[in-house]
Amino acid sequence: xxxxxxxxxxxxxxxxxxxxxxxxxxxxxxxxxxxxxxxxxxxxxxxxxxxxxxxxxxxxxxxxxxxxxxxxxxxxxxxxxxxxxxxxxxxxxxxxxxxxxxxxxxxxxxxxxxxxxxxxxxxxxxxxxxxxxxxxxxxxxxxxxxxxxxxxxxxxxxxxxxxxxxxxxxxxxxxxxxxxxxxxxxxxxxxxxxxxxxxxxxxxxxxxxxxxxxxxxxxxxxxxxxxxxxxxxxxxxxxxxxxxxxxxxxxxxxxxxxxxxxxxxxxxxxxxxxxxxxxxxxxxxxxxxxxxxxxxxxxxxxxxxxxxxxxxxxxxxxxxxxxxxxxxxxxxxxxxxxxxxxxxxxxxxxxxxxxxxxxxxxxxxxxxxxxxxxxxxxxxxxxxxxxxxxxxxxxxxxxxxxxxxxxxxxxxxxxxxxxxxxxxxxxxxxxxxxxxxxxxxxxxxxxxxxxxxxxxxxxxxxxxxxxxxxxxxxxxxxxxxxxxxxxxxxxxxxxxxxxxxxxxxxxxxxxxxxxxxxxxxxxxxxxxxxxxxxxxxxxxxxxxxxxxxxxxxxxxxxxxxxxxxxxxxxxxxxxxxxxxxxxxxxxxxxxxxxxxxxxxxxxxxxxxxxxxxxxxxxxxxxxxxxxxxxxxxxxxxxxxxxxxxxxxxxxxxxxxxxxxxxxxxxxxxxxxxxxxxxxxxxxxxxxxxxxxxxxxxxxxxxxxxxxxxxxxxxxxxxxxxxxxxxxxxxxxxxxxxxxxxxxxxxxxxxxxxxxxxxxxxxxxxx
Ligand SMILES: Nc1ncnc2c1ncn2[C@@H]1O[C@H](COP(=O)(O)OP(=O)(O)OP(=O)(O)O)[C@@H](O)[C@H]1O
Numbered sequence: 209x210x211x212x213x214x215x216x217x218x219x220x221x222x223x224x225x226x227x228x229x230x231x232x233x234x235x236x237x238x239x240x241x242x243x244x245x246x247x248x249x250x251x252x253x254x255x256x257x258x259x260x261x262x263x264x265x266x267x268x269x270x271x272x273x274x275x276x277x278x279x280x281x282x283x284x285x286x287x288x289x290x291x292x293x294x295x296x297x298x299x300x301x302x303x304x305x306x307x308x309x310x311x312x313x314x315x316x317x318x319x320x321x322x323x324x325x326x327x328x329x330x331x332x333x334x335x336x337x338x339x340x341x342x343x344x345x346x347x348x349x350x351x352x353x354x355x356x357x358x359x360x361x362x363x364x365x366x367x368x369x370x371x372x373x374x375x376x377x378x379x380x381x382x383x384x385x386x387x388x389x390x391x392x393x394x395x396x397x398x399x400x401x402x403x404x405x406x407x408x409x410x411x412x413x414x415x416x417x418x419x420x421x422x423x424x425x426x427x428x429x430x431x432x433x434x435x436x437x438x439x440x441x442x443x444x445x446x447x448x449x450x451x452x453x454x455x456x457x458x459x460x461x462x463x464x465x466x467x468x469x470x471x472x473x474x475x476x477x478x479x480x481x482x483x484x485x486x487x488x489x490x491x492x493x494x495x496x497x498x499x500x501x502x503x504x505x506x507x508x509x510x511x512x513x514x515x516x517x518x519x520x521x522x523x524x525x526x527x528x529x530x531x532x533x534x535x536x537x538x539x540x541x542x543x544x545x546x547x548x549x550x551x552x553x554x555x556x557x558x559x560x561x562x563x564x565x566x567x568x569x570x571x572x573x574x575x576x577x578x579x580x581x582x583x584x585x586x587x588x589x590x591x592x593x594x595x596x597x598x599x600x601x602x603x604x605x606x607x608x609x610x611x612x613x614x615x616x617x618x619x620x621x622x623x624x625x626x627x628x629x630x631x632x633x634x635x636x637x638x639x640x641x642x643x644x645x646x647x648x649x650x651x652x653x654x655x656x657x658x659x660x661x662x663x664x665x666x667x668x669x670x671x672x673x674x675x676x677x678x679x680x681x682x683x684x685x686x687x688x689x690x691x692x693x694x695x696x697x698x699x700x701x702x703x704x705x706x707x708x709x710x711x712x713x714x715x716x717x718x719x720x721x722x723x724x725x726x727x728x729x730x731x732x733x734x735x736x737x738x739x740x741x742x743x744x745x746x747x748x749x750x751x752x753x754x755x756x757x758x759x760x761x762x763x764x765x766x767x768x769x770x771x772x773x774x775x776x777x778x779x780x781x782x783x784x785x786x787x788x789x790x791x792x793x794x795x796x797x798x799x800x801x802x803x804x805x806x807x808x809x810x811x812x813x814x815x816x817x818x819x820x821x822x823x824x825x826x827x828x829x830x831x832x833x834x835x836x837x838x839x840x841x842x843x844x845x846x847x848x849x850x851x852x853x854x855x856x857x858x859x860x861x862x863x864x865x866x867x868x869x870x871x872x873x874x875x876x877x878x879x880x881x882x883x884x885x886x887x888x889x890x891x892x893x894x895x896x897x898x899x900x901x902x903x904x905x906x907x908x909x910x911x912x913x914x915x916x917x918x919x920x921x922x923x924x925x926x927x928x929x930x931x932x933x934x935x936x937x938x939x940x941x942x943x944x945x946x947x948x949x950x951x952x953x954x955x956x957x958x959x960x961x962x963x964x965x966x967x968x969x970x971x972x973x974x
Pocket of ligand 1: 429
């Protein structure tokens with residue numbers, strides 16, 4: 209296999225100018241070639257490049273964290289590092305480049321690990337920067353919970369730092385004891401030319417990233433995506449020689465991603481700064497990347513982009529084949545015990561004409577949305593469109609959640625109740641009449657904010673963390689670490705508290721008669737979730753492999769030893785990806801009536817994502833049960849359609865999408881989805897209009913309220929894309945046509961073919 213990144217003809221690289229020019233003693237080089245073994249992958253087809261064979265590890269670890277990595281980066285090459293195995297391997301590699309882990313044997317002087325810096329007399333470790341989004345950014349390592357809802361209220365003095373001030377500390381007003389003429393800018397005394405260049409770059413970046421209008425907002429007020437863009441700009445403005453950018457695409461909306469990628473490419477090619485990208489296994493690798501380091505189970509596949517991707521796919525395919533036995537076994541179970549499908553029920557959340565405003569900045573402006581039991585929503589919207597704000601109203605964290613009820617002017621005819629012009633009703637009650645403790649147990653959440661804020665106390669085990677999910681606590685409570693109950697039930701009309709419990713009495717509190725039954729249910733439920741989403745599902749350990757290849761359809765009673773061990777593990781000691789899946793378990797354990805999952809997959813490895821998706825969907829292939837009951841409602845917030853565990857095509861009545869834009873929200877059907885698609889060529893637009901008209905004229909009989917019955921929709925779509933019934937152009941077009949338009953296309957094509965047949969026949973006859 210050719211894995212030399214120089215295979216890309218677009219990049220004629222100078223072979224002598226290397227970023228990494230690691231040097232190995234002769235005997236090492238010989239050994240490294242001979243004893244490479246099957247576990248590592250390397251390239252060395254360029255005679256000028258030198259081999260680096262490194263093992264690196266934390267001084268605390270007797271075993272190296274990685275072995276046999278050979279990686280040379282030359283000036284001009286564009287590289288990305290992909291975390292294929294999870295467990296934070298990419299983080300370890302980046303930290304090694306930053307000098308935080310030891311390399312053995314260390315590349316000796318004079319070049320060292322970064323000859324392009326060392327030989328130029330620069331200190332690598334002060335000239336390389338990292339911006340990481342895959343890892344915990346705030347809250348430090350301490351055990352305290354910090355208030356992640358602070359941004360919604362009045363901004364505190366310590367949080368007043370604006371985006372501009374954060375980028376240019378010299379613009380921070382001087383302390384009061386200095387004279388106002390004595391600005392920091394003058395004190396710092398930046399040369400004018402450099403300043404002009406910096407300003408030009410700043411303007412370019414801030415415009416391209418769409419942050420001009422946020423410059424004078426406090427940093428704390430920026431949305432997740434806006435903050436990420438700002439952090440990247442800040443790192444670029446520091447002008448390091450090399451910027452390690454870890455998971456920059458996570459949390460960015462679909463419009464911003466290509467803009468950021470093209471900017472990074474531009475900067476890298478100008479060497480100001482050079483960039484190495486860190487990507488998740490599920491991220492698409494940009495076309496312009498030449499070389500990939502794909503980290504996997506303590507080693508790496510290193511080489512050209514395409515060849516590494518081919519190799520990874522080959523390995524994945526063979527590992528999937530190995531697990532076929534499990535799938536077959538579990539499918540048998542599925543046939544015996546089908547999981548009930550979602551059942552639509554009572555209204556859980558009812559928002560009408562919601563408004564959220566900060567001074568003259570309107571974030572939500574007349575938004576209405578209803579969420580019912582059993583529904584599965586995908587909440588979507590560009591960065592800054594108000595998704596987090598909306599969720600904070602639902603969870604009651606936002607102070608403006610109390611002030612959403614407005615009444616119509618009383619009419620002259622007296623009536624017993626005045627209708628509202630706007631309201632926020634949570635579980636049939638205005639937010640102000642719902643105690644926060646009850647709300648916390650009725651709505652469970654996973655979000656980047658919660659992940660950052662969740663306390664990491666050294667003595668907190670995985671069990672403790674999962675157990676806090678029942679009552680929405682942040683510290684373990686109760687004798688068995690499964691909470692102590694909130695003593696109330698959330699009222700969901702007819703379906704009181706349906707969707708949770710299933711054997712427990714969730715209104716009970718410690719000390720009450722029903723508590724024993726509730727506690728017993730909670731303990732069993734923690735084991736159930738730990739077994740389904742714990743290491744058995746993703747670790748690939750010998751134990752779990754033995755279990756997964758077992759042909760017995762009868763699961764062994766009780767949790768496995770691996771699960772028991774995991775339950776006892778200290779939560780803060782886990783790698784980030786495992787902390788994330790534990791917090792997902794926390795969100796699912798209590799069977800709360802409403803579950804909010806915001807950017808849930810970021811930082812998890814592929815096997816975890818697969819296990820969690822299966823569990824949420826209720827596929828019996830992943831742990832033998834459904835993560836979400838038929839009466840529970842779920843909202844998934846993500847910028848990536850493919851991250852949603854369900855598809856609207858499965859059942860449009862249950863699986864829905866709500867889009868935020870311009871302060872408003874609207875439900876997107878398949879139809880509006882396509883109509884909203886940007887930059888379609890006008891010919892396609894024209895075709896679509898014709899098809900829609902044809903659909904209305906010729907096929908309106910099959911339409912009901914403009915929404916197709918699913919069987920009709922799929923038949924029509926299939927017919928529209930079938931090469932036997934349409935031309936190749938219309939077949940390609942069917943990819944961008946809505947169901948209704950596809951029906952139109954079908955009728956139009958049939959109609960035109962009929963006309964052709966008639967015309968043809970008449971030619972023959974006459
Ligand atoms: N205290 C505040 N003052 C002014 N504007 C604010 C404040 N808090 C939030 N905003 C603005 O509200 C808008 C919505 O923010 P929100 O976090 O809800 O967006 P989002 O849709 O979740 O974005 P993302 O996809 O980036 O996470 C943003 O433009 C943000 O700058």
